[in-house]
Amino acid sequence: MKLPMDDLISELLKEVSPPYLANKDWEPGKPVYYSGPYWDNKELKVTLKSLLGGKWLPAGEEVSRFERKFSKKFNKKHSLMVNSGSSANLIMFSALKKRYGWQDGDEIIVSCVGFPTTIAPIVQCGLTPVFVDIDFSDLNWDVSQIEDKISLRTRGVISSPVLANPYNYDQILDICERNKIKLIADNCDALGSKWRGKYLTDHAIAASCSFYPAHHICTGEGGMVSSDDEELIRIARTLAWWGRDCYCVGAQNKLADGVCTKRFSKWIEKYDGIIDHKYVYTQMGYNLKPLDFQGAVGCVQIDKFEDIHQKRRTNKKLVQKHFEKIPGIRSVEELPHAEASWFGVPIICDSKDTKNRLTKHLEDNKVQTRNYFAGNLLMHPGYSHLDYYKNYPNSCKVLDLVFFVGCSPTITEPMIDYIGTVTSKFKK
Ligand SMILES: Cc1ncc(COP(=O)(O)O)c(C=O)c1O
Numbered sequence: 001m002k003l004p005m006d007d008l009i010s011e012l013l014k015e016v017s018p019p020y021l022a023n024k025d026w027e028p029g030k031p032v033y034y035s036g037p038y039w040d041n042k043e044l045k046v047t048l049k050s051l052l053g054g055k056w057l058p059a060g061e062e063v064s065r066f067e068r069k070f071s072k073k074f075n076k077k078h079s080l081m082v083n084s085g086s087s088a089n090l091i092m093f094s095a096l097k098k099r100y101g102w103q104d105g106d107e108i109i110v111s112c113v114g115f116p117t118t119i120a121p122i123v124q125c126g127l128t129p130v131f132v133d134i135d136f137s138d139l140n141w142d143v144s145q146i147e148d149k150i151s152l153r154t155r156g157v158i159s160s161p162v163l164a165n166p167y168n169y170d171q172i173l174d175i176c177e178r179n180k181i182k183l184i185a186d187n188c189d190a191l192g193s194k195w196r197g198k199y200l201t202d203h204a205i206a207a208s209c210s211f212y213p214a215h216h217i218c219t220g221e222g223g224m225v226s227s228d229d230e231e232l233i234r235i236a237r238t239l240a241w242w243g244r245d246c247y248c249v250g251a252q253n254k255l256a257d258g259v260c261t262k263r264f265s266k267w268i269e270k271y272d273g274i275i276d277h278k279y280v281y282t283q284m285g286y287n288l289k290p291l292d293f294q295g296a297v298g299c300v301q302i303d304k305f306e307d308i309h310q311k312r313r314t315n316k317k318l319v320q321k322h323f324e325k326i327p328g329i330r331s332v333e334e335l336p337h338a339e340a341s342w343f344g345v346p347i348i349c350d351s352k353d354t355k356n357r358l359t360k361h362l363e364d365n366k367v368q369t370r371n372y373f374a375g376n377l378l379m380h381p382g383y384s385h386l387d388y389y390k391n392y393p394n395s396c397k398v399l400d401l402v403f404f405v406g407c408s409p410t411i412t413e414p415m416i417d418y419i420g421t422v423t424s425k426f427k428k
Pocket of ligand 1: 087114115189
């Protein structure tokens with residue numbers, strides 16, 4: 001007998017419900033990964049349904065549904081899903097440059113500590129990154145240095161709070177307003193973080209996000225660009241979809257005449273005839289589209305967001321307590337108006353030797369650790385031509401003294417107790 005697809009998938013998942021999901025099979029001695037997909041059978045079910053459903057595999061109705069759901073949840077009018085957070089940053093800068101008529105060499109202010117693909121797209125788009133050092137108390141960029149870096153060519157600042165911890169947003173908003181420059185958010189690590197009860201991205205002209213498994217929402221790979229500016233997202237979509245002019249998304253693709261109602265028209269001046277709008281190219285674009293099942297998974301994940309947010313906050317506190325029992329170790333606290341949706345637990349050591357020995361002790365005991373990404377990116381071969389790294393002395397200390405461990409909802413109470421056992425055995 002042929003079972004309907006939903007029943008078939010439910011039957012299949014009864015048999016194979018993978019024990020690694022949400023670390024149900026974890027026991028001491030198994031690795032404590034710093035993050036991972038916080039999935040259960042719901043995500044697997046929609047994945048299988050999307051793959052087996054016989055529909056178009058690339059971005060379609062599910063991606064379009066996720067874009068709308070994401071916009072609604074995170075207070076932005078429009079969103080575009082792409083295949084990674086790095087692609088989101090690339091498309092965001094490309095679209096901003098076109099939308100606002102920025103010229104090659106116009107400047108964007110950025111921290112020199114962080115993730116490489118916050119900075120690379122600035123350069124890839126012909127803009128110039130101008131760096132500021134960090135404040136070592138919370139590792140975020142030192143906002144007090146920003147105004148000195150503003151020139152006649154400054155168009156914006158790109159803000160990426162370290163491990164999701166908001167710095168003083170009153171200050172950055174004031175700087176942007178007084179100097180008439182744009183606040184752009186690389187929000188890949190900080191989805192859900194708030195300042196004075198509002199999402200950090202509420203204040204930004206455009207925001208990016210990542211759905212890699214280290215991040216709050218996981219679709220395998222994936223990213224999002226969001227904005228209240230419809231035209232900006234339309235340009236971004238064109239750029240991410242081969243440069244084509246057609247802006248039909250999801251089910252709109254099934255409309256015979258498209259959303260514009262004139263799909264088959266005389267679209268281009270240099271061709272005297274009827275042409276399909278889907279094959280009209282107004283930009284030199286890329287192909288950065290995700291797959292449709294990723295949109296379906298995103299829709300499931302977003303329903304879990306409040307749980308994810310609270311678990312990250314609780315886990316951060318519990319893990320931090322264990323580490324702070326070690327003399328000479330501190331983490332970072334939220335400012336009074338901040339609510340961080342922690343990406344990880346920052347650990348700051350009093351010496352390079354302590355950092356090296358502590359991370360080795362943790363790794364030897366299968367507790368995963370991570371550098372705070374690149375540390376000072378200007379030390380790296382791909383970035384050192386942009387500025388002299390020693391001009392940023394606090395940033396230079398990051399690789400020596402800082403690392404982070406996970407606080408993802410995939411880390412369960414027994415795993416946190418185990419982290420406590422491991423840290424208690426560390427001899428300073
Ligand atoms: C701040 C920041 N921006 C951008 C990215 C890139 O995201 P993806 O790995 O999805 O390309 C990351 C990745 O962790 C990140 O932490």
